[in-house]
Amino acid sequence: MTWLEIGSIEEIPRLGSRVIKTPAGDIAVFRDARDEVYALEDRCPHKGGPLSQGIVFDRRVACPLHNWIIDLESGMATGADHGCARGYPVRVIAGSVHVNI
Amino acid sequence: MQREKLVLVGNGMAGVRTLEELLKLMPEKFDITVFGDEPCGNYNRILLSPVLTGEKTIDQIMLNDERWYRENRITLHKGRKVTRIDRLRRQVLAEEGTAAEYDRLILALGSEPFVLPVPGAGLPGVISFRNIHDVDLMIEATRQFRNAVVIGGGLLGLEAAHGLMARGMQVTVVHLLDTLMERQLDKPAAELLRNSLELRGLKFLLGKETAAILGEKRVKGLRFKDGAEIAADLVVMAAGIRPNIALARSAGIYCERGIVVNDTMQTYDPRIYAVGECAEHRRQTYGLVAPLFEQAKVCANQLAQFGFASYKGSVTSTKLKVTGIDLFSAGNYLGDADSDELIFKDAAQGVYKKLVIANNRIKGAVLYGDTIDGTWYFQLMRDATDISAIRDNLLFGKAHVGSAGHGAAAGRIAQAPDDTEVCGCNGVCKGEIVRAITANNLFTLDQVRAHTKASASCGSCTGLVEELMASTLGSGYSETPRKKPLCACTDFNHEEVRVAIVANALKSIPEVRRFLDWRTPDGCHACRPAINYYLLCAWPDEYQDDVQSRFINERIHANIQKDGTYSVVPRIFGGITTAAQLRAIADAADKFKVPTVKITGGQRIDLLGVKKEDLPGIWGELGKAGFISGHAYGKALRTVKTCVGSEWCRFGTQDSTTMGIRLEEMSWGSWMPHKFKMAVSGCPRNCAEATIKDFGVVAVESGWELHIGGNGGVKVRATDLLCKVTTEAEVLEYCAAFLQLYREEARYLERTAPWIERIGLAYIKGRIVEDRRDRKALAERFMESQKHMQIDPWAGLTNNPDRRAFIPIKPVRMSPDEATVEA
Numbered sequence: 001m002t003w004l005e006i007g008s009i010e011e012i013p014r015l016g017s018r019v020i021k022t023p024a025g026d027i028a029v030f031r032d033a034r035d036e037v038y039a040l041e042d043r044c045p046h047k048g049g050p051l052s053q054g055i056v057f058d059r060r061v062a063c064p065l066h067n068w069i070i071d072l073e074s075g076m077a078t079g080a081d082h083g084c085a086r087g088y089p090v091r092v093i094a095g096s097v098h099v100n101i
Numbered sequence: 102m103q104r105e106k107l108v109l110v111g112n113g114m115a116g117v118r119t120l121e122e123l124l125k126l127m128p129e130k131f132d133i134t135v136f137g138d139e140p141c142g143n144y145n146r147i148l149l150s151p152v153l154t155g156e157k158t159i160d161q162i163m164l165n166d167e168r169w170y171r172e173n174r175i176t177l178h179k180g181r182k183v184t185r186i187d188r189l190r191r192q193v194l195a196e197e198g199t200a201a202e203y204d205r206l207i208l209a210l211g212s213e214p215f216v217l218p219v220p221g222a223g224l225p226g227v228i229s230f231r232n233i234h235d236v237d238l239m240i241e242a243t244r245q246f247r248n249a250v251v252i253g254g255g256l257l258g259l260e261a262a263h264g265l266m267a268r269g270m271q272v273t274v275v276h277l278l279d280t281l282m283e284r285q286l287d288k289p290a291a292e293l294l295r296n297s298l299e300l301r302g303l304k305f306l307l308g309k310e311t312a313a314i315l316g317e318k319r320v321k322g323l324r325f326k327d328g329a330e331i332a333a334d335l336v337v338m339a340a341g342i343r344p345n346i347a348l349a350r351s352a353g354i355y356c357e358r359g360i361v362v363n364d365t366m367q368t369y370d371p372r373i374y375a376v377g378e379c380a381e382h383r384r385q386t387y388g389l390v391a392p393l394f395e396q397a398k399v400c401a402n403q404l405a406q407f408g409f410a411s412y413k414g415s416v417t418s419t420k421l422k423v424t425g426i427d428l429f430s431a432g433n434y435l436g437d438a439d440s441d442e443l444i445f446k447d448a449a450q451g452v453y454k455k456l457v458i459a460n461n462r463i464k465g466a467v468l469y470g471d472t473i474d475g476t477w478y479f480q481l482m483r484d485a486t487d488i489s490a491i492r493d494n495l496l497f498g499k500a501h502v503g504s505a506g507h508g509a510a511a512g513r514i515a516q517a518p519d520d521t522e523v524c525g526c527n528g529v530c531k532g533e534i535v536r537a538i539t540a541n542n543l544f545t546l547d548q549v550r551a552h553t554k555a556s557a558s559c560g561s562c563t564g565l566v567e568e569l570m571a572s573t574l575g576s577g578y579s580e581t582p583r584k585k586p587l588c589a590c591t592d593f594n595h596e597e598v599r600v601a602i603v604a605n606a607l608k609s610i611p612e613v614r615r616f617l618d619w620r621t622p623d624g625c626h627a628c629r630p631a632i633n634y635y636l637l638c639a640w641p642d643e644y645q646d647d648v649q650s651r652f653i654n655e656r657i658h659a660n661i662q663k664d665g666t667y668s669v670v671p672r673i674f675g676g677i678t679t680a681a682q683l684r685a686i687a688d689a690a691d692k693f694k695v696p697t698v699k700i701t702g703g704q705r706i707d708l709l710g711v712k713k714e715d716l717p718g719i720w721g722e723l724g725k726a727g728f729i730s731g732h733a734y735g736k737a738l739r740t741v742k743t744c745v746g747s748e749w750c751r752f753g754t755q756d757s758t759t760m761g762i763r764l765e766e767m768s769w770g771s772w773m774p775h776k777f778k779m780a781v782s783g784c785p786r787n788c789a790e791a792t793i794k795d796f797g798v799v800a801v802e803s804g805w806e807l808h809i810g811g812n813g814g815v816k817v818r819a820t821d822l823l824c825k826v827t828t829e830a831e832v833l834e835y836c837a838a839f840l841q842l843y844r845e846e847a848r849y850l851e852r853t854a855p856w857i858e859r860i861g862l863a864y865i866k867g868r869i870v871e872d873r874r875d876r877k878a879l880a881e882r883f884m885e886s887q888k889h890m891q892i893d894p895w896a897g898l899t900n901n902p903d904r905r906a907f908i909p910i911k912p913v914r915m916s917p918d919e920a921t922v923e924a
Contacts, residue, residue: 004912011910015623015649019909029910033623050665053653055626062626064653064661069626080541080551096913 003091003098009035012097017052017061022101027088028052029099030072032059037090038072039099045070045083104132107404108193108203110183110348112137114146115377115393116209117165122401124173130405133175134201136193139232140180142166145542146232147390147574153236153264164542176201186352188370205372205404208360210345210379212388216338217252221314227336230261239337243268246334250274250323252311254281256419258339262303265337273304273331275311275323277340285419285430289446290453290469297426297451306331344379344386359386364411366400376400382414389417390544390574409592409618418466418479427568429475432465432482433457440464445496454496461489473564474498487861490821499564514568523565526558534566538573546570559815588627590619595848598632602639610636610647624650631849634736637772638844641886654734657906658894659716662709667716669695669708670733671723672769675743675761675781676704685726693719703740703778705731714908720895729893732769736850739778741765742790746783746800755800757783760829764798767833768840770891771883774847774856777840778812792820795843795853796836801825805832809839809865810857818854821862824870838869838876841883 004020012018012031019042020027026042028051036059042052049065059072069078075085089100107123109116112135120133137143143165151157170177181195186206194200214229216222226246228238239261242249247270251262254276262272274281280291295305310326314336322332344359355361355369359381366374366382376396378388387393392415402410418431436442440459445452452470456463456478463482468475477499481488494501514523519532537543537552549566550557556566586592593601598617607613610632614624624632629650636644654660659667671686686706690698696710711719720730733739741764744750746757761781768779780791781798791797797808797820804827808820823839826832842865847856857865869876898906 003916005914005916006910006912011905013649013906018905020912021909026909047663049663050661053657053661053665055629055652056649057623057625057629058621065663067626080548098916 001100003100005096005098007096009037009092009095009097012037015056017054017056019050019052020099024101026050026052027099027101028061029090029097030056030061032056032072035092037092037097039088039090040070040072040075041086041088043085044068045077045085046081051085105130105204106202107131107133107205107207108201109133109135109207109209110186110193111207111209111211111377111379112139112143112177112179113209113211113377114143114164114390115211115397116207117143118394118397119207119209119374119376119400119404120173120175122398123404126401126405126407128173131205133173134178134203135170135175136178136181136183136195136199136201138180138182139234141233142170142177142179144233145574149230149233149236150260150264152233153230153239153261154267159233161539183348186348186354186373188352188354188373191372203372205374207400207404208349208354208368208373208375208379209377210348210360210375212342212378212386213345214338215341215343217311217340219311219313221316221320222338224314224316224320225318226316226320226334227314227338229338230257231342239265239335240268242335243270247271248273248333249335249337250331250333251337251339252323253337253339253341254278254305254307255284255339255341256282257342258337259298261337261339265335266302270335271304272302273306273333275306275309275325275331277308277310279308281305281307282428285428285434285467286469287435287455287467289444290428290455290467293448293451293453293469294426294428342378342388344381346379349375349379357381357384364399364413365403365408366396366412367403374400374404382412385414387415387417389415389419391415392417394544416483418475427468427470427472429466429468429472429478431475431479432463434465434467436465443492443496456495458488458492461487461492463488471498473568476564476567484859486859487863490862491858514565514572523569524553524555524558524562527554529553529555531569534569535573538570543570544574561815587631588625590614590621590625590628591617593617595631599635599639602632602635608636608640608644610650630655634772634774634849638886641889655736657713657716658730658734658898659711659713660734664710666710666712668733669711669716669719669723670701670705670731671728672731672765673705673728674765675741675758677743677758677762682726682728685723685728689719689722689726692722695719701733701740703733704742705733705740707733716907717899717904721899724893724896724899728895729769730895735772736775737770737772737777738765738768739776741768742778742780742794744781744783744788746781750783752786753783753800754802755783755805757781757789757798757800760798760800760805760832761789763829763833764796764836767837767884767887770893771840771844771887772890773840773844774849775852777843777853779836793817794820796839798832798836803827807832807835807839810853810862812852812854816854818858821857823862823866834876834880835869837880837883839865839879841879841886842868844883844886845879 014031017028017030028040028042030038042050044051044063046068049063051061053064054061060069062069068081071078075087077083091098145162145164148162178199181199183193183195185194192200192202214231228235249265249270249272251258251274254274262274266272312326313324315322320336322330324330346356346360349360350356360375360379362375362380362382366376368375377393396412399410399412436457440457443456445454455467457465462485466478521531523531534553534555543549556563587595607616613632633647633650648656693715695708699707701707741761743758743761747753777795779796780789780794782789782791783800791799792808793811793813799806806825807823809823811818811820
């Protein structure tokens, strides 16, 4: 397990997301309206849609392919849908974002 | 925080639903105590009929078993009848000395069967049909006795009769009037119903008033006012129900027919609320599930002290399932002196439909045998939609009104096998939907959509899904179409939000949310794009587009594909291109190794499978050859399709390609509620298929016909003819006016076809054809807005050195996990 420092929180748009390419696959890093940062594998549990491209609101993201709503903290699908995207621990130190992979 | 004490009297559907809604909002606010006079948890009362027939068991219709009460730390006193409410001490007192104090009290007492005041009504063997105890008694009787009489030819009576017959009894239904179900049906429909029930073995005595119930130790028979008698071992009284108000009245709470409540479901004692069948709201009492659940929601919202929900009453329809016979009834189904009737009757097929129309609006409906369009008629009635344009085909159903959607394949879904596909978009079969409804206790269309995805995409199977809900949930099911809020974040609908934006000069999404008291901090994926569009439309010169509130396609100006790559469609005005342009597209495709190149349905070229990182690069290449974005990804003008027209075609009457190019030059770049397609055909042979476009132009010798509101897709809709004009300038002006009217008044994600069906062609003609000044003003507003919209987004993004929106983040460094180091 290593911490990956991905740079300033400002690299991620508020209520938006960026992708990190890792050998283990793409990880989506989200920033919410309160500047909390979350990291999930960039694959919707439904049909593998890139969650990083979805609309972020509250602590959730809507998958761009079929609008599954994924909870950013747990990676779990919300509502009546079932499934989970893997989550990664995140810490922000002095405005710099670290993701544990 | 000290918990307040909440007591619920009445452990039925309305009361428990209120608790469920409350627990969702404020699980910690109250200590909750429930009194129920039945010896079990909360069950689905509208499914008592299938229990009687033996299709279901009591366990299968339980909604909340005792575990639910335990898990939510609710004290349940079951089988305890509350005898008194002491409003001074704020206590309820039940049999056997059980008492509970309250800070807030909910009365959900339901209703009680109306027992005819005739001699012998108290004899053993005379029962009502109201709760599980009655059903047990009835089942018990079917084992020993043979002759049953049901008093009451309404819904409840017929269901009871059907159940008893299914269990092998000879059943006679006695009804005071000579029409069955007169509260829901007119005479012809009632006749059809009676005939088919008689064929199944039920007997009827209509126009008979019961004078006495005969017997000494047990019921033996009935005597009527006219002196006739009939033998019976079991008499079921199903002559109506009355709100149960005795407890409230004895506590001095103001009652009329029911316990009178205001719009917050509060009684005259502000600590006491009433919901469900016992409550009377604006002089109405309700016995159907949907209104009860609406009341429950409002009551919970008030108890949680959110205070914004209010109940305005419900418009109800009844979709009945009596013995597998489909019936639907809504509104003023009898009509009056001011109304017309549209009637379809095919007695051999057992189909009868009647629509009551006044002022070109549906006022009521009775459907028998074929009820698939019930919901649609009800929606048209609720929305007061002007039906003059579709009047000719109205009776034949939605499938025959300018559409070839799936509705036509309906038939009787309730009888279809389980593997019948209902929702073609999401591949959902009948069996799955029925299982989801029963397993998860679903009551609303939205819930079924969430759990199964059926009808959640294109919506053309909505009627079928509702049929299934009605047949699975029983006759009490009724979905009330209501003022649909924009999304779950608010109670305001699209129109209200738009009006508020303009009237109060709201100029950003957060401002709109604050002004309209949004419930969520950031809005959601449904409301943000809508508000973003409304702001853009209202303030074209000022509004700062919010990129994060746009769907990915419009954020990145390309169309996301299933594998996460994108497609790129350069604009080719009017579909007229050159060898040089094609060469440039080919070169760009080569350079970026585009895997698929396709000609689209709209006569453009689609480069599919482009990686996000490559988008600015490929746009740059295309830009050098003069291409701009084709907006193939946006809620915007897509393409203007043309035929070759008079320039080449021997039939062509006008220069359709030039017209197409002019229209596309005028309209590109404009954001709209939904995608917008145009076409121009050079003669009435209509090779450009202009009559299934949002705006279609068909050339004739003497000028141009303008057609509006067509689309292909799920529901094919041919256009309506707007008018005929003679000059090119007129075509452009009418088009601009129509575009602007659509932009200003349609709901976000509403295409022109459903929009026109909702507001009526006459309205659009009035604004654009008949009112010259209005047309000019609309067209001017469109052209003014275009000054700010016609900026090629591809050029902007290509020239912007900040490519962060397109490229992955590069980590700055890796450091070992501290935990690993220590280990």
